[in-house]
Amino acid sequence: MNRNHEISSGLLMVVLLFTISVIGCTSGGKKAPKEDLSVQVPTDNTAVYEDIKQAEKIFNALPSPLESAMLIKSAGARFDESLLNNVGNVNKYVTNKSMALNLGIYTCDLSFASLYEQTQLIIDYMNAAKKMADGLGILKAIEQSTIDRLEENINNSEVIMEIVSETFMNSSSYLEDNGQPAIAAMTLVGGWFEGLYISTQLVDMKEFNGNKLVGRIIDQKLSIDILLSLLESSKGDPAVDEIIAQVSKLKIVFDKIKITTSPVRPEFDQATNITVLKSEVKTDMTPEVFLELAATVGEIRNSFVK
């Protein structure tokens, strides 16, 4: 009887802990930590994080794969298919970690192909992303009807962007709502690294100074602490811990880049109804630091796709 009681108490504890953890995790955000974040933040972002403890929910928003691809295109970069993760690699990804990372990577590649109107690649990369989502058990993220809709609208870039955005939201919301924030975070990390990898590979060192793409790469320094905070919220998961170690290595290189920003002045433009946030920024990245950054990003990204 006592033994039965012990077993049932143990079972109850497991169910209770599971329930509490799922309820805690499915709220779409993270409870603010009760102690200081262990992430080291650079002086220019410290103030933003200082009062992090006050909120009930914290969202760390990385650029989505679509936004990353858009940033590359807006910098005037060319399209290079050889930089994308080959769709032939899909069968290599069998663990949750590799599927999550490559869901983000393939979604970024898909976005990149969409923005440059690479019609056959769009279908191929949507299928590769679907394979990753299916492997992760994400129900209804990318259905056959989505692929059919994509094929029907293959020459309509606006509809394609809508479909890419919708499928990514389906995946991330499913993962958040089903208590899998670590998988959701790894998907975002995969997409962010792919965007950064493609950008660093597209920089022509002969045109380093004043290169708009280099400016975009420097901007990613602003997201490295957000990325670490996002991963820290799933710390303890072995797959996430491995990625934290890799990102920390990248942060050391990013910390060699200096960004100085003047105070932001909002100015409302009545003609367009848009507020312009005016500020001047000074950045400093030597070609040597850039090459170190590109090598580190390449090494990490290649470990994700191998």
Place this chain on the structure above:
Amino acid sequence: MRIYRLIPILALLLIASVKVDAQCKAFAKKVCLPELGSYTHDGNYHAAVLVEGEEAELYKTFYSDMDYRVAICGEDKLPNIEFRIMDSNKNVLYSNKDNNYSRTWDFKLQSSQQLKLVVKVTSFNQAGDTPASGCVSIMFGFKIKK
């Protein structure tokens, strides 16, 4: 044996919590997404169930050369949703409180910045009542500057 009777209750609690969040996703798609209008949704999902008086914070880098729209929506059963956008020096750059609790704000940046959004569910101020709770969704749309 009595302890086993609690298991279905806990299972129901679990299912209910997942269901509430699934409703948040439906709310975000049905109500908040259309608020982005001609802006392309970035595909990210930020939604949570908040109670009157609760706050949420979001950290995000915004880039020059892009036009942005942020849409922050709360379910009808909630009081007004207040949001503020701050820079790294904690200067408030925008507050929708000064704009009749508008759900959206359009902006662009001269240089890329990490900004902080603070979202707060205001209060109905009805003492003794159970505080209202409901989904709050934050969405971003963008356009490349022409």
